[in-house]
Amino acid sequence: MLDPHRLTVFRAVVASGGVQAAADNLGMTSSAVSQHLAALQRETGLVLFERAGRGIVPTEAALVLDAQSDDAMSEWSRLDRVVGDLRDGRSGRLSIGYFASAGSAWMPTLVRRLSAEYPDLVLELVLNEVGQRGRLPDIDLVIDPPDTPPPHGHRRVDLTEDPFVAVLHRDHPLAGRPSVALTDLRGETWISNDLPRSVGHRILVAACAAVGLRPRFSVQAQDHHTAIGFVAAGVGVSVMPGLAARSLPASVVRVPIDPPAPVRHLAAVVRQLGASTAPAERAVQLLQDLIAHPSGLRGRTLGR
Structure with missing residues (x-):
């Protein structure tokens, strides 16, 4: 069975690029780090590092072990925290x-x-x-x-269901309407407010495609706080979930979207x-x- 502490030392060497740097980061001596690496190589039967000049570099096997140990080390860290909670009397x-x-x-x-x-x-x-x-x-x-x-x-x-709303500058011609259709925003400068591959962005793009609209995302804000800031500055409009548009500056308004509105x-x-x-x-x-x-x-x- 692999020793979690040795794995921690090994991962520190890979991340820092050398034995001395890992020793400094871990508060250990370089000889102690080297001993852990040697013991881990014996346990695994793998060559984990090769000489390169005056230092060492990880082998392909070491890089695979480092990447594949992420989940295991995360779980070990979680278990260690649980033990700490129990020791300290937390329920x-x-x-x-x-x-x-x-x-x-x-x-x-x-x-x-x-x-x-x-x-x-x-x-x-x-x-x-x-x-x-x-x-x-x-x-x-x-x-x-x-x-x-x-x-x-x-x-x-x-x-709950979370319908999308249009977020507009208060001086926008559509800002005073009780509701707008997605097609009313055709030709506007759109500001994205989510990551391109996120579920919310895909919902919005699909809803636009259903009504024959292809938004022109000229600003890639990728989070709703930043997108609202761009709207407040008069840069463009944004369509975002109502939950994301709860707190708006005085210069920005939210307007409901007519059916079929996108919804999360x-x-x-x-x-x-x-x-x-x-x-x-x-x-x-x-x-x-x-x-x-x-x-x-x-x-x-x-x-x-």
């Missing part, structure tokens, strides 16, 4: 994956309430819009069609945790209450 840990607009709209209030009710609970919040590796969070907020099956060992809790389906994918499910179940309840009463959760105490 448990709950990880929640979220996307950006949910992070700004829901997470601060959710964390405040959950921490108040479970003061010994360790919360881990993970932005899930980048590629996830290893173990999924205990609760993963996702943007998926309603019929999307959850991963094995999880259940899906549908939370938001859900929580919840790990079946076994006997200790109370914090996870409570987190889902708080989310549902926050969505149903977005203006009331901050100012009142919720019963369990």
Whole structure:
């Protein structure tokens, strides 16, 4: 069985480019680092480094081992944190994956309430819009069609639908309308507000294609906060989920989109945790209450 500490030392050498640099970063002596590398090579039966001048370089086998050990080291680190929590008397840990607009709209209030009710609970919040590796969070907020099956060992809790809205400068000719059609924005300078391969961007592009519209994205903002800033400066218009357009500067307005408007389906994918499910179940309840009463959760105490 591979020694996790030796793997940590090995990965530090690969990342830093040399034994001495890894030793300095790890607070070890260079001879101790070399001993760990030699022991790991004996354990694996692999040649992991080759001489190059006065230093060493990783072999192809070392690069593969380094890349493939990411998930295992992440899980070991998680297990190490669990042991630390148990040693310090903390009752448990709950990880929640979220996307950006949910992070700004829901997470601060959710964390405040959950921490108040479970003061010994360790919360881990993970932005899930980048590629996830290893173990999924205990609760993963996702943007998926309603019929999307959850991963094995999880259940899906549908939370809400999130229609897209047009975000316009207040001086825009369409800003005073009660609603607009996507085709009303033909010829406008569009500002993207999400990553090109994200679910939300694909939903928007598909909705535009359905009405014969091909948006001209002249500004690649790729996040809604920056996109709103461009709109406020009068650069162009943006079409984004309503959840992302909750807080707008005075110079910007949001206008509903006529049917068929693009819409995101938001859900929580919840790990079946076994006997200790109370914090996870409570987190889902708080989310549902926050969505149903977005203006009331901050100012009142919720019963369990």
